[in-house]
Amino acid sequence: MSLRINGYWKKLLHIVRIKTTSAFPTNVWSMSVMPVLNLLFTKNHYFLYPDFPPGPLTRLRAVNVDTEKLARVAIKHDLHRYLRHKKPLLGEQxxxxxxxxxxxxxxxxxxxxxxxxxADIVESTIGAVFIDSHSSMDTVWEVFKNLLEPVIRPETIKKHPMTExxxxxxxxxFNLKFIDLWKESxxxxxxxxDRLVGRGIYGHKKEIAQNRAAKNALENIGRILGDKDNVQVQDVDVSTN
Known part of the structure; x- marks a missing residue:
């Protein structure tokens, strides 16, 4: 089985091995691939944005290599079709x-x-190319720079709702408090x-419920800034529990 990536043919042995052999140390694999991705984006951003301070560059790099961004790459290029698993809930996820x-x-x-x-599929594919190219960073970047598009740039990056x-x-x-009702509801x-201004619900991960609550609060916080006595709460979309 082979996969064409920008004209670069590589066997998917590494992907199949990682995703079908429970004894394979996937955490070790991820630890070896992520520094490669971080270094590639650090180098690229350094030359693209030479006047940027370290803080914004770190945030820009992080959002381009996090789990969500890499998972999007897998979906965009149908790499999930190569995933072999025995997880009954993964298909719905x-x-x-x-x-x-x-x-x-x-x-x-x-x-x-x-x-x-x-995200593991993308990391595994990058790792396979990195190994087969004899650890060539230039080759990995040449192969994956277009596949990772759309890359998040300074003009398109947005603040995390919790940070904002x-x-x-x-x-x-303002006195900010989060009320944890996740186990109950x-x-x-x-x-x-002490005014309720935001609420978020998500059943699989408490962190996402909290992020949605923060986003909901941001949607209502203008009312607080304008008139603290007339605050209404509008729930985020909770169709998926």
Whole structure:
């Protein structure tokens, strides 16, 4: 079985081996691939944005190589078709993710659940090319730079909802609290100055419920800034629990 990547033919032995052999140390594989990706984007960004301070460059690199971004690459290029697994819920998780990226075409910043298995496929493919090219960073970048498009750039990157909410509350001296109801109702609520202003629900991961609650609070926080006595809460989409 082989896969054509930008005219670069490679066997998918590494992918099949990783995803079908439980004894294979996948965490070790990921640890060896992620430094390659980080270095490639660091080098690329250094030359593209020479005047950028380290902080924004770090954020830009991180969002281009995180689980959601790599999972999107797998879906875009149908690499998930090569995934062999015995996980009964994974098919539904992939379907949910494919619907989610329609709402957030570039990146959701933690609002949708990206299956780690999808990112693993991309990492495995990158690792296979890295090994077969005798550890050539230039070859890996040449093969994958187009496949990783659309790359998130300074003009398209958005703040994480948790980061944005915390910054606004700090700037305005608002008292921010998160109420953890996840075990009882899969919900996280946001209180600002003891007023309920946001709520998010997601059953599979508490972190995503919290991110959705933060986003919901951001949608309502303008009412607080304008009139603290007239705050209404609009729930985020909770059709997927």
């Amino acid at each position: 992939i379907r949910e993710f494919r619907l989610g990226i329609l709402e957030y075409p570039l990146h959701s910043n933690g609002l949708i659940d990206a299956p780690k298995d999808l 909410l915390c910054e606004i509350c700090q700037k305005n001296n 899969m919900a996280i609520e946001v209180l600002i100055d």
